[in-house]
Amino acid sequence: MSVEFRNVHYTYMSNVEALRGVDLVFERGEVVALMGENGSGKTTLLKHMNGLLKPKVGKVLVEGVETTSASIAELSQKVGLVFQNAEDMFFESTVYNEVAFALKNFGYEEEKVRKRVEWALRFFELEQYKDQSPFLLSGGEKKRLAMAIIFAWSPSIICLDEPTIGQDSIQKEKMMHMIKMLNMQGRTVVLASHDVEFIADLKPRVVVLSRGKVLADGKSQEILTDGGLLKKASLLPPQLVSILERLGDLGVQRKVLDVDVAAGIIADVLRHELI
């Protein structure tokens, strides 16, 4: 198993109880999406995985090691966390140095550092900015740089906090391929996301959080088509689900996330009515 949460509680200094008894297991090679409204505990959960936060009550185990007994530096080699606000990760003067920083710190040889940085910048289409300040990039490009930093050292567990924010549809598609590729390599990917349409296409395991607790845990097909559950978690259903629900009285099947299947269902209803 990759990561385990045992009865994890976390309260911020402001007395906000962000996690209230979370029990979860992420298996090696799983893709898991954490969903829930703002303030439901998604980011707090991710920050427990690389030891940025340590549980007040309970335990978090990363590849069998309790996070309270490991340093952030040790955990970071296993777990890469891409922040929601990419700028929080930047402090170097150039895009190149930003990606190279962690690799140098981990003690990679110079040649290896260069190769990895170049690979990561090419993959995320940032090569042309390598000598530029990271703060001059556009919003979407900053997000990609934040990912390039983490992917360059290839951790076995990758946490992405709202990876699709500010990304256009082409970059989202690339992100989808990348997550699938990482998954094929046996890596564990945990992402917090509000992007229901992205999650509907990615089809990961979905964990729904609400007020610091796990409200539901299952396949995306089941969770994203459960109108009652989504409402309870203050989540908006995917557009297809909402359309099919509206037409429920016409006898349409509702648990559909695929446009072609939904079009077939609607066409059947209309043809039937025409006869």
Add this chain to the structure above:
Amino acid sequence: MSVIEVSGLTFTYAGAKSPAIMDVNLEVSEGEFILIVGPSGGGKSTLCRCLNGLIPHFYEGEYTGSVTVCGLKVADTPTHILSQHIGMVFQNPQNQLFSLSVEADIAFPLENLGLPRQEIRQRVDEVLELLNLQHLKDRSPFELSGGQQQKVAIASVLAMKPKIILLDEPTSFLDPLSALHLFETIDYVRKRLGLTVLMVEHRVDLAAARTTRIVLVSGGRVVYDGGLRNFFSEYEPHAYGVSVPRVVQLSMKVGKLVKNWNTLCLSPEEFEMEVRRRVRRV
């Protein structure tokens, strides 16, 4: 009546090799709700900065062409004057809020204008009521949810009584339900106050039904400027990084399967009405 006129605008940031926007022409009429879309790095934010005067007043670079907002030449007008005509709401509301209370945050720019106390009081109360924020007026903006913070940011902009509001991905930090509520709020104040709204937004699915026009900015140029239905049916939005809402995809696919279906719906509500209209007709 046009409230924004952009003509032959080209801007290159200092130190950049190529222009961020090139030969942009745009005319906006009063009361429009325009969605600005395009791939990341395509020039959307630069265009916004040219409209509210951050370019050329705060960003160095080479600027040619002209931008006129409410009859004022942007390049010749200080930003504190422009902000009374065109208000800007940023992606992250926390960059815009800094006072100890919601009320003080909304009053701050008005105090800077040197308005009389009575006038400030009145304007603050008006926008608090308009956006239904009265119950939060004494709270610290930093204790609020993202959706509430963004509403406060909009309130502080509206208190300046601008004719135009410009929003740069205002829902990025919000969950989908809060984003939907924010779009409803923006549309409500637009109609109520007769505002012109320009909004950069990737969430086309939630915004589509409310906007009157879409402007696609890609490679620093305006590639498309017109109606949404035409955009989705005639162009390849995905090639420009623009997500096609599921309801639009569904309308197109149903059109291939069902005779006489040539309606392109922009929202689930519209789609439902179209199906029911046909069912009833039978």
